[in-house]
Structures are given as structure tokens and as C-alpha cells.
Amino acid sequence: MILKSLSLLNYKNFDSKSFDFNNKINCIVGNNGIGKTNVLDAIYHLSFGKSYFNPVATQNIKHGQEFFVINGDYQKLEKIEKIIISLKRGQKKIIKRNAKAYDKFSEHIGFLPLVIISPADRDLIVEGSDIRRKFVDSVISQSDKSYLDNLIKYNKVLAQRNALLKYFALNHTFNADTIDVYNSQLNDYGAKIFDKRRAFLEVFVPIFKARYEAISNGNETVGLVYKSDLFDDNLYNHLKAVINKDKALQYTTIGIHKDDLQFNIEEHPIKKFGSQGQQKSFLIALKLAQFDFIKEQSGVSPILLLDDIFDKLDEQRVSKIIKLVDDENFGQIFISDTHADRTENAVKQVHQSYEIFKL
Numbered sequence: 136m137i138l139k140s141l142s143l144l145n146y147k148n149f150d151s152k153s154f155d156f157n158n159k160i161n162c163i164v165g166n167n168g169i170g171k172t173n174v175l176d177a178i179y180h181l182s183f184g185k186s187y188f189n190p191v192a193t194q195n196i197k198h199g200q201e202f203f204v205i206n207g208d209y210q211k212l213e214k215i216e217k218i219i220i221s222l223k224r225g226q227k228k229i230i231k232r233n234a235k236a237y238d239k240f241s242e243h244i245g246f247l248p249l250v251i252i253s254p255a256d257r258d259l260i261v262e263g264s265d266i267r268r269k270f271v272d273s274v275i276s277q278s279d280k281s282y283l284d285n286l287i288k289y290n291k292v293l294a295q296r297n298a299l300l301k302y303f304a305l306n307h308t309f310n311a312d313t314i315d316v317y318n319s320q321l322n323d324y325g326a327k328i329f330d331k332r333r334a335f336l337e338v339f340v341p342i343f344k345a346r347y348e349a350i351s352n353g354n355e356t357v358g359l360v361y362k363s364d365l366f367d368d369n370l371y372n373h374l375k376a377v378i379n380k381d382k383a384l385q386y387t388t389i390g391i392h393k394d395d396l397q398f399n400i401e402e403h404p405i406k407k408f409g410s411q412g413q414q415k416s417f418l419i420a421l422k423l424a425q426f427d428f429i430k431e432q433s434g435v436s437p438i439l440l441l442d443d444i445f446d447k448l449d450e451q452r453v454s455k456i457i458k459l460v461d462d463e464n465f466g467q468i469f470i471s472d473t474h475a476d477r478t479e480n481a482v483k484q485v486h487q488s489y490e491i492f493k494l
């Protein structure tokens with residue numbers, strides 16, 4: 136799958152900008168703050184219907200403007216697919232594929248598989264469990280529609296149960312039967328999500344370990360450990376057992392929305408015990424494993440976005456990373472970097488087909 140061309144209108148710092156891309160490697164270079172990451176984010180937007188960096192949709196509209204439009208022409212399985220995303224202040228975002236608007240954005244997820252590696256990935260290590268759950272959900276969702284459906288349904292019921300707990304507290308009342316209906320629904324959707332997460336990690340962990348070993352030359356052992364209350368008992372029983380706590384706190388304290396993925400190095404949390412270099416290698420391995428997994432599941436090479444990952448790395452490592460991604464396994468790659476020479480030198484050593492876009 137190839138992004139042939141991209142055009143932006145009022146997207147972040149761009150008024151109007153168009154690109155015709157190379158089928159293999161595209162390097163977006165320029166000074167700090169010029170908009171390199173914004174170009175990658177626009178490409179991310181086309182795959183996921185939202186920004187990777189700024190979750191507030193309207194903040195992606197250029198200051199002082201009323202709307203943005205992102206236009207991407209893809210070649211996928213010999214077909215041209217035209218994707219347009221537009222957002223006008225005060226209105227709902229629209230995603231169109233070949234001029235037809237999607238009813239549900241979730242239908243689009245996975246159609247244009249994509250993996251991004253960025254300095255912002257550090258949040259996966261330093262932030263709370265929700266970021267790691269989102270990572271797992273995003274990897275599985277790109278190749279499994281029913282997973283995303285179940286997740287959306289689970290979250291809907293969860294919000295209803297939480298609203299009900301608040302209502303009970305406010306009105307000093309309680310109805311066990313209504314809560315029980317929600318408990319059953321959460322149990323059904325939760326079990327499906329738990330099973331998928333467990334099955335996914337069984338396949339994903341060995342891929343991740345192999346990627347880490349290649350980057351670190353096999354010097355350390357790393358692990359990903361899935362933590363979920365559902366390993367002990369089913370969600371229905373758990374929800375019944377914690378009802379007094381839930382009533383007191385007015386929200387649902389147990390369920391797959393509390394699952395976590397522990398990142399370990401030598402069996403200890405990498406957040407506390409990993410060096411900066413080890414943490415960076417860990418994140419790159421995680422994302423390359425995501426790439427491998429999606430490719431294996433979908434049969435399509437995801438687009439790979441490498442945002443600023445060469446910063447603070449010496450030339451040898453830059454070449455090593457480019458070499459790593461430049462086997463035939465990989466499809467189209469987008470690289471952003473402040474150093475035009477550094478990127479070009481590294482890229483031309485390993486591939487003849489590349490394009491440099493100077494912003």
C-alpha cells in the first residue's frame with residue numbers, strides 16, 4: 136500500500152501544501168517547528184481519523200481558520216483509494232473514501248494500516264495504564280473489526296453503569312436488578328476482549344522479543360506481561376464482589392478497562408530500571424513488532440512513520456535503524472529529521488529510491 140500524494144489545507148501550520156511521494160522512502164527535513172511532524176501527523180490522521188499528537192480535533196485547524204482538509208491518494212491492491220478528512224469548527228469531522236462518507240469512523244480503522252515511531256512513544260513507558268491499553272487496542276483493532284466493535288460496546292455499557300452509580304448516590308437509592316443487567320453485558324463483552332488480548336499477546340510477545348534482540352544484540356532480556364483481574368475470575372463475579380466499593384466511589388472499579396501491560400527488562404519494570412538507551416530500544420522494538428504483527432495479520436505492509444527518532448543517536452545507529460527497516464519486508468516509509476545531510480547520507484547508503492522534501 137502506497138500513499139501517492141497528500142494535500143493539506145489549513146492543517147496546523149500549513150495554509151496549503153501538496154506532496155507527491157516516493158514509493159519507498161520519503162524524508163521530510165527542515166528546522167525545528169517548521170511542520171515536519173505535522174506532515175506525518177496528517178498521514179496518521181488519514182489512517183486513524185484523528186491526530187496522534189493532539190486529541191483536541193479543532194486544535195488541528197490552523198489558527199484563525201474555520202476548517203481543515205487532508206486529502207490522501209493511495210494505491211492499495213492495484214486500486215486508487217481517495218481519502219478525505221475534513222473538519223469545520225462547530226461541526227462533526229467527516230471522513231470520505233472515494234467520495235462516500237463513512238457512517239462510523241471505526242469502519243475505516245485498519246483500512247490503511249500504519250505504524251508510527253515517535254519521541255511521544257515515551258508516554259507508553261512513563262504514563263498510566265490507559266496509554267498501554269490504547270496501544271494494545273490499536274494494534275488489535277487494525278486487523279480485527281469485531282474487537283473494536285466489542286470495545287466500543289463495552290465502553291458504552293461502562294459509561295451507563297457509571298452514570299447509574301452516580302444517579303443512585305445522588306438520589307440515595309439502589310436497584311440491584313438494573314446493575315445486574317449491566318454486569319452481565321460487561322461480562323459478555325469483557326470476556327471477548329480479554330480472550331483477544333490474551334491471544335494477541337501470545338503471538339505478539341515472541342515477535343517483540345526477537346525485534347529487541349536484533350536491536351540490542353541479545354544483551355538483555357525483555358518482557359511484556361499482561362495484567363488483568365479476569366485471570367482470577369470472570370467479570371460478572373468480580374463486579375458483584377466490588378459493588379459496595381463501586382457504590383461508594385460512584386464508578387466501576389474493576390474490569391478490562393483496568394488491564395495493564397507491564398514492560399520489563401530483566402524481569403523488572405523498565406520505567407524504573409531501564410537506561411534511556413534501553414527504553415528507546417524497547418519502544419522501537421515494540422513498534423517494529425506492531426508492524427510485523429499487522430503485516431502478518433492483514434497481508435499488507437503498513438506505512439511506517441519515523442518521527443525524529445534519530446535525534447541523540449550517532450550516525451552508526453542511524454544507519455543501523457535505516458538498514459533494519461530497509462529489507463523487503465517494509466513498504467513505504469516516512470522519516471522526519473532536522474538534519475537533511477544526516478538523513479540523506481544514511482538513506483542513500485541503503486536504498487536507491489528515496490525523495491527528500493525540504494520544508
Ligand SMILES: Nc1ncnc2c1ncn2[C@@H]1O[C@H](COP(=O)(O)OP(=O)(O)OP(=O)(O)O)[C@@H](O)[C@H]1O
Pocket residue numbers: 146147148149165166167168169170171172173174194195196197198443471473
Ligand atoms: N492549529 C495550529 N495552527 C497553526 N500552527 C500550528 C497549529 N498547531 C501547531 N502549529 C505549529 O506547528 C509547528 C510545529 O510543527 P511540527 O511539530 O510539525 O514541527 P517540526 O518541524 O516537527 O519541529 P521539531 O523539529 O522541533 O520537532 C509549531 O510552530 C506550531 O506552532
